[in-house]
Amino acid sequence: MEERVINVMLSGVGGQGTILASDVLCSVFHEMGYDVKKSEVHGMAQRGGDVTTHFRFGKKVYSPLIKFGDVDYLVSLELLEGLRYINWLKKEGKVLLNLQEIYPPAVNLGKMKYPEDIVGVFKKFFNGRVYTVDGLDLAIQCGDSRATNVVILGAFSKIFDISEEVWERNLLNHLPPRIHELNLRAFRAGRGAIS
């Protein structure tokens, strides 16, 4: 078992489902015998604002918040929301980006430009440790754009040496039965997207 605490930051836009993804992470690592803590801010999260979840696991976790600069894995469901937290990563950190762009109001109003080549910026600092997935496209192929979060979760699950069965069982525990099949497809599509 990993002695030190591992820090995972999930970011995205309200409504993208970062919270479900982090719920599943929490139950998977708890089942594997780790202490876990997860922290998020909601209240206004459903209203299109940015959403970040701090997820930590290890032998004993104290703080519910990750220390700035201590993120081991940054998983972002949206490119700009990934870039917003680039400074939170450790030098040796790893990044998983969903190649989706959701324009914030200032861009929609034509007042600011959406940043260019975000993936390139990440590669500059984390070369060889940047993974990208077109989660939205895969989710649509699986039958529903709303399963993008689960595609990305599937891709992220590949990083850890935990059986697919554990991931899938915990995922389904968090979802109503009528969408089980769709989400299993999405999870597997994501898992298959990372080699």
Added chain:
Amino acid sequence: MRKILSGNEAIARGAYEAGVKIAAAYPGTPSSEILTTLSQEYNEYILTEWSPNEKVALEVAIGASFAGARAMASMKHVGLNVASDPFMTVSYTGVKGGLVIVVADDPYSHSSQNEQDSRHWARFGKVPMLEPCDSQECKEFTKLAFELSEQFDTPILVRTETRVAHSFSPVEFGERIESPIPLGLEKKESPKYTMVPIYVRIRRKFVEERMKRLEEFANEFKHNVIEINDPKIGVITSGVCYNYTKEVFPQYSYLKLGMVWPLPKKTISEFSKKVKKIIIVEELDPFLETEIRAMGIKVTHGKDVIPNHYELSPEVVEKAIKGRNYRPPKERVNTSELPARPPNLCSGCSHRALFYAIKKLGLFTFGDIGCYTLATAPPLNAIHSTICMGAGVGGAFGAMKALGKEGLGKCCAVIGDSTFLHAGIPPLMDIVYNKGNSTTIILDNQTTGMTGLQEHPGTGFTATGEPTHQIDYEELVRALGVKHVRKVDPYKIQETMEVIKEEVERDEPSVIITTNSPCMLHRRVKRKFEHPFYMVLTEKCRGCGLCLEAGCPAISWREVSQWETMSQDGHKRKGVVDINRLQCPGCGLCSQICKFEAIVPGEG
């Protein structure tokens, strides 16, 4: 069994295990999920209610306690201001069944109008306060709070804050144990419960004696924990601040206070003798520091380095304590220059339509507490003051009194349905009684939207989803004496503007109520729009940007290529707008704003 729960869910679990019979609350971030959990998961055992406001919630809990039931009221920090009247006096009466008041602070004001530190209420009200640091403690401390409440004949506060209430961690489950206190009202106990001067004076002395006994108890309390590691530095802290500090300085010695009021003075002295230097780490005010310094104990660092505003975090604590020795991580990208993503009203939200009308009329708007505070932001910029629940109604009245006839046609108050029932009725009564002339607009979205869609007396359903009496706002305000009551469909901008204009110019009190305007996230009630979505006829769009003034997240502007710089009717343009079909619910606001008929209903 162990489960991962949020702090709020864990408090609900603790209340369940403690044998609670009655739980009442008014929703408020970050406390709302306590009652939601109780009403959804434990409603077989516990009678739960969304009360109209926190004062009522606490009074309901007090009555239940006097009848022998274990009872709980939960609220956010500013909710306790509303409930402070019964709170300050129930401290004197004490309890029969255990009485727990949960108060959830919101440092950094993630979703609040201020950052007040609720620990002061414990000292002010002479009531003990427990402060858990994670979900396991949330459950344990809540359970324990009921026992202490009965043991010491006192109401008791459990204080959380955003990072405790909304963080998730494992919780060990226990069995529910019913309270041994028999239910029943005893008239012979009335001197204890009747706070008229003669009995107040008796209970006043009791309160002081009780606090002395509680202080003695605090010295033995198993959740005031001394941890001696390196004796050079000893940290005195509580709640989530312990977690942050322990994370960055595991080598230090600690006194972690599970009970933050009254303070265990003997334990604190004992700890101060075991370590060389004392550092006090606490969020917001120097509450512990003031008390500990007053004991004559030398404190090396406290609020001289730890910020007294915003929330703490591991790096804030590290930076404060290391001072000049702190090395920040390297900045790779200047992220402060990235386009921000502030929260926004949902696409299709009726508030957007209503505030667009207000903006066009150029009114000064006295706002209130709810989603509609989001209309403060550009491009709507349509709320001009926000103080607290209900303040908009009284505020507009006061402003109109000050301005006299000059004020007519210049201002209005807006208030949500849930907020109106919480604190909007007395100020409306005042407008009529004291011969005012201000206009109050009730934004009826048929739910408590901002906090996550809770029921209230105007929705016709209880906390557990049972149908109940539904308040008729028109009948209610007419009973208060308001003669001019108008109903508007906010999605019809022109009509809405005309009605608002007429009423704000009227030299008499008036109320405008929005109809058929449910919250877009409402699960039970949906407005059926005429068309499934709207689309832009790109050839007609002049790129004037007028529709963007509504700030709808579904509408965006883009520059046009060199072949598109002219609209069909020959007007030069730099760009055009697009509507994201996936986000557009078809409310039609933008098509009413467009002057060039470039936005039309979509089909299919």
